[in-house]
Amino acid sequence: MSRHRKELEVRFIRYTQDVIDDTFDDGTRLNDTLDGLRNKRYKVNDKIPKITVVKKDEIYFCQDNRELWVLKGLAAFLEETENVVLKVPVKFGKLENLKMTTTTEGEDVRLRHKGSTEEFRTIKSVELSTIRYSSDKIYGFSRSGEYEIKSFLSNYRDPSQLPVLDVVKRNGKLYALDNRQLWLVKHWFQKKPGGVDEEEKQHSPNMNIDDSKDSSNNENDIDSQDLEGAVARSVDTDRVNMETQLSSDKQEVRNKNFGVEVHDDVVVVEMKPYDTFLGYTALVNEGISIRLVQEAEPERNKPKKNSHLKYKPLTRQSPSNDRRSVMRYAEAYRKQPLETIKKK
Incomplete structure (x- = not known):
């Protein structure tokens, strides 16, 4: 046996897709193939070729998802009826060729009628x-x-x-x-x-309670301002009830x-x-x-800029292009005759 081929338990192999076609390329339905394997009309090697797996993140992912679906159905049947753990020979593929579209980390898959464009x-x-x-x-x-x-x-x-x-x-x-x-x-x-958080309760002026007042005196202090407050509280209650109903309606729509x-x-x-x-x-x-x-x-290793310097200091070892041009101009200016400079 090649070092790139070995046997793995089917229960440890996962899908790379969320949705697969319910038929093979030759038109055979997956369920029909699974029924034939359960009834032992033919062997696994006769109908299911050697699957290709790739190890990623310490997980074995299968590139042949339809074949794996049939094998997993057979493995569950054998474990339930005969208490047998199904192992199949596999070959290993390249990691760069692995296409991972699964959203469940390969734990399950859905069957879709071949040719359907239904999306999940x-x-x-x-x-x-x-x-x-x-x-x-x-x-x-x-x-x-x-x-x-x-x-x-x-x-x-x-x-x-x-x-x-x-x-x-x-x-x-x-x-x-x-x-x-x-x-x-x-x-x-x-x-x-x-x-309301506890800190807000301590600092909120509306949460202060004066226990020094007698409740009997408060009963006689009902005036127009209290009536306006009662009306306002009633309006607030209606508004809260309306918001609650709207929230409930949105919840039903969201659940639907x-x-x-x-x-x-x-x-x-x-x-x-x-x-x-x-x-x-x-x-x-x-x-x-x-x-x-x-x-x-x-960056930690990046030197800090000197904030009090307006211009970047120039060094003689590596003068900038601007500095070079200025030096060349000054040198040419110094070599000109004095009469030429006066005429200019």
Whole structure:
């Protein structure tokens, strides 16, 4: 056996696509081939050629997705009926030829009628805490990000209105492609509308309570101002009820479109292809936290410019082109006769 060929358990091999045709190139349906293998009308080697796999990120990915679908169906059948683990011979392909369009890290695949142009969007709801950053820094923010948070809070008043996050699954973890958006969503849940933080309660003038007043005196202090306040509170209550109804309607529309349910600790995400995110191995903190940077940080080894010098100093060892031209002009001027200079 060549060193580039070996046997692998089918359960350890994954797909490279999300959607595959339900028939082979010769017109044979995948389900018919699987039924023939289950009923032992023919052997695996007679119908399924040796599949090609590529090892990436310590995972074996198969380039022959339709053949792998049949093998996985047979492996599940043998394990259930005969308690047998199916192993198949494989050959290894080149990593540069691997096309990764899977959004589930190759864990599952969908069958599509051959020739169909139907497209699938992998929309699901996940807990916000399971999503990680795909970089260590966010550039272009204000010093603390307060300005961006206030603007984000004013645009999104309800969890069902939050934007759909684009994420990629790598090594069993979800990484956000838009780190700025993820940072804002995480802080939105910390400072979501309708809730008052403890610090705000301590500094808010409307939260102070005077216990020195007697409740019996307050009953006799009802005047026109109190009536106006009661009317205002009634109007506020109606407005809140209307906003709640609108939010509920939007929630129903969102659930109808995406088929997912949104909670306070759950956000809607769209899974993107596996190769969309390539830099996860460079993360310092595995994407759990991120740092705000106002502008690009200067290089550590780059010498600092002298701020009190208006012009760049010239050196005799490497004069600039302008300096050379000035020196040549001055030398030619000095060599001219004095009478010629006076005439000019």
